[in-house]
Amino acid sequence: MKIICIGRNYVEHAKELSNPVPKKPVFFMKPDTALLQKNNPFFYPSFSEDVHYEVELVLRICKNGRHIEEKFAGNYFDEIGIGIDFTARDIQADCKKKGLPWEIAKAFDQSAPIGKFIKSSQVSDLSNINFSLKINDELRQQGNSRDMIFSFNQIIAYVSKFITLREGDYIFTGTPEGVGPAKIDDHFEAFIEDEKLLDFNVK
Numbered sequence: 001m002k003i004i005c006i007g008r009n010y011v012e013h014a015k016e017l018s019n020p021v022p023k024k025p026v027f028f029m030k031p032d033t034a035l036l037q038k039n040n041p042f043f044y045p046s047f048s049e050d051v052h053y054e055v056e057l058v059l060r061i062c063k064n065g066r067h068i069e070e071k072f073a074g075n076y077f078d079e080i081g082i083g084i085d086f087t088a089r090d091i092q093a094d095c096k097k098k099g100l101p102w103e104i105a106k107a108f109d110q111s112a113p114i115g116k117f118i119k120s121s122q123v124s125d126l127s128n129i130n131f132s133l134k135i136n137d138e139l140r141q142q143g144n145s146r147d148m149i150f151s152f153n154q155i156i157a158y159v160s161k162f163i164t165l166r167e168g169d170y171i172f173t174g175t176p177e178g179v180g181p182a183k184i185d186d187h188f189e190a191f192i193e194d195e196k197l198l199d200f201n202v203k
Ligand code: MG
Pocket: 005, 006, 007, 054, 056, 085, 172, 174, 175
């Protein structure tokens, strides 16, 4: 199982980090050891002093495929959930400055909490999904899939040109604006529409 993450997929988020708006999807990966499930606590890593949250819609791949055409891409995922792409922003900034890969800032253990998933067939319009993140009961991020630069189907078509997708893989589809630092003792709750799908604490 692998986790593919799309970067800079919302214009306002690309702007808040002073990144250019991409012409093609930007993606990177996290290993299976990054997954954090069952609402288990996230343990703040000792190697960073600036771990940021990024709330994202997550697709679960249901069928193996490569070179998937955009028009068939909808057949390759069957569930949608919500996850946090935890990012050691201090380490990432250093990697970017040196032109180095970001892995240590993005792929560390527990950097990909995911919650419950819902069947994509239950979602009436995949291009109009509201999602949000509350921390300590305060709304911190909210987004809608209509604001993605690259749609779910475009992402699947693009990524599968390079990397075979397998049943059970996850795709994090990018974060809207409003990212910020996580703190020890924070309580995270993430929602698709009004349904809470993820709930965990930072320790
Ligand atoms: Mg992200």
